[in-house]
Amino acid sequence: MEQWITLETVYATETEANKAALVVKVTESRLSSIPGGPQYDIKTELLQVDDGWRVRWHKVPAAGSPGCSGCGSCQTASNPAKKTVRKLAKVIQFKPR
DSSP: OOOOEEEEEOOOHHHHHHHHHHHHHHHHHHOOTTTSOOOOEEEEEEETTTEEEEEEEEEEEGGGGOOOOOOOOOOOOBBOOOOOOOOOOOOOOOOOO
């Protein structure tokens, strides 16, 4: 069973909710996916409520979705474990409001 998580924030317009959904999708997929381990895609939905729009999302295993990109994180008989290459990354700080 899929566990959906709903953000508490209510957005005034659908455009604002779409922007928030994109931020959730990018952030949660980066936090959930482990290098050399399970990879997840994030599925988001917009819900129209009385006073605006809400965003809800849940994790979907990448291997379970059609068109798997073949990132090498799944260790199957046809895809033995690959050597992990580490690349330097830049941390982007969120600005406080």
